């Protein structure tokens with residue numbers, strides 16, 4: 001990588017990428033509708049997975065799979081025809097895992113401000129050709145915001161230990 005280029009965004013069609021962030025922007029289409037006339041929650045989850053995947057693969061430069069999605073909260077509905085923005089930020093790396101905070105925003109195309117619809121944490125694991133985990137480059141936070149998000153990811157990881165213990169019999 002060229003020195004000094006680390007935080008410069010590259011805009012590729014509707015995908016905006018820095019080295020640890022990916023943003024997808026598109027219109028919610030009529031085919032995304034649920035039974036109530038708004039965007040289907042499953043469509044939003046698919047977008048989260050896609051944005052997280054692009055962010056993870058852009059970081060580790062190889063194939064990665066979703067291992068965990070947690071804390072999805074739908075604050076507000078997304079409406080058909082709205083401009084949707086999915087912001088995926090890598091906030092923590094383990095040996096093979098990449099923890100990505102995803103925020104979903106939307107607005108009428110003519111409006112100035114986005115509203116936040118959803119937030120969640122999604123975790124990808126880089127895998128080799130044999131499907132087994134492989135190491136990823138470590139993410140080192142630099143800004144205060146990046147450090148805050150890394151601490152958030154670590155706290156969630158610790159909380160998940162109790163949840164996993166509770167759910168163990170169903171695994």
Ligand SMILES: CC(C)(COP(=O)(O)OP(=O)(O)OC[C@H]1O[C@@H](n2cnc3c(N)ncnc32)[C@H](O)[C@@H]1OP(=O)(O)O)[C@@H](O)C(=O)NCCC(=O)NCCS
Nearest residue numbers: 065066067068093094095096097098123125127131132133
């Ligand atoms: C992802 C997968 C390769 C991991 O294999 P595994 O044998 O469980 O691997 P490990 O136990 O060594 O864990 C690998 C990493 O996953 C993380 N991980 C495993 N279970 C996790 C969980 N419940 N939550 C968060 N992270 C988890 C581990 O912490 C580890 O991260 P690290 O290397 O950074 O420490 C395997 O579980 C798999 O193929 N799952 C299916 C993935 C898939 O098909 N996803 C698409 C959705 S259908």
